Structure formats: structure tokens, C-alpha cells
Amino acid sequence: MNTDTLETLIAKEQIRDLALLYSRGVDRQDAKLLRDLYTDDATDTHGDTFDGSASDYVDFLEQAFPHLQYSGHHICNHLISVDDDRGEGEVYALAYHIFPDGQGGQIEDFMCVRYLDHYRKCEDGRWRFAKRVVTYDLRKQGPVAASLRDPEEPSFALLQSRLFARGKRG
Secondary structure (H helix, E strand, C coil): CCHHHHHHHHHHHHHHHHHHHHHHHHHCCCHHHHHHCEEEEEEEEECCCEEEEHHHHHHHHHHHHHHCCEEEEEEEEEEEEEECCEEEEEEEEEEEEEEECCCCCEEEEEEEEEEEEEEEECCCCCEEEEEEEEEEEEEEEEEECCCCCCCCCCHHHHCCCHHHCCCCCC
16 A cells, blocks of 8 residues: 555545534534534535534534534445545435424424535644535424433543543544
């Protein structure tokens, strides 16, 4: 295996971690972690829900966090292309949310999404999202009977390595 091949494989694995950490950041409501995943000039477009800077997107999420009774992002396929310190990727994911319907009930929101990403390796050696666009292949909403979120999030207590600490990454 030559050096270029090994460096490409390492970059792809670091980018895969980036996508997984994004899911963890949203689902565990960890805005500090999410802010660390984007370049300073990054943009994020989530269909008709949000289109703007990544910093503003994280602010948007922070406002939504108190209302999300459950959030689960499950990555399926992740195809990545790396060219030196830049990369592109397509992430297939299933996203499931439960939130109030405004009338005393709850809505479940199930989506089959694809994240169309541009990645950049930054000066600190870490890969980050430079641009993220979400497309919705399928979306279904309807009433739900009960919430699933455990108010005592167990992962912070049970998973002790730095990777799983709130606001940390690798």
C-alpha cells in the first residue's frame, strides 16, 4: 500500500467520524460539538427548513432542542471522495424526530435523507464540513402516542472515552 492510498483511507475514516459526530451532536443536543464540526465559513442547507451559515444553523438547532422530545439520526451509506485537503461525500441517513404538535399532542417526523457534503481539512489537521446540503427522499409526519427520550441520557455516564464526552471530539 503506498502512502497516498493510506492517507486517503485515513482521511475517509476521519470524515466518516465527522458524519457520525454530527448525528451524535444533534441527537444528544450538544451544540458545542456541532460548532466544532464545521469550518468557520461553512454553510448548511436543510431543505426548506434552514439555509445559511453553519453557525446560524447551530443557533437554529439550539432553539429547537428544548422542543425535541426525541431525535435519532441513523447513517446508512456514506460514499466519500478525497482530493488532497478537500473532499465530497453523500451520506444516506434515516432521521426520526418527535416534537409537540402545538395542541397538547406529539408529532413523529420520519425522513429518508441524503447529506450532500463538501469537506475541508483545516490547519489543525481535522476534517470539517465546509458545505452541507440535505435532500429529502421521503418524509412522513403523523401523530404519536408517547415520547421515547430518556431524560437521564445514559451515554455520557456509561461511555467514558473522550470521544463520547459532551462538547468533545476525538
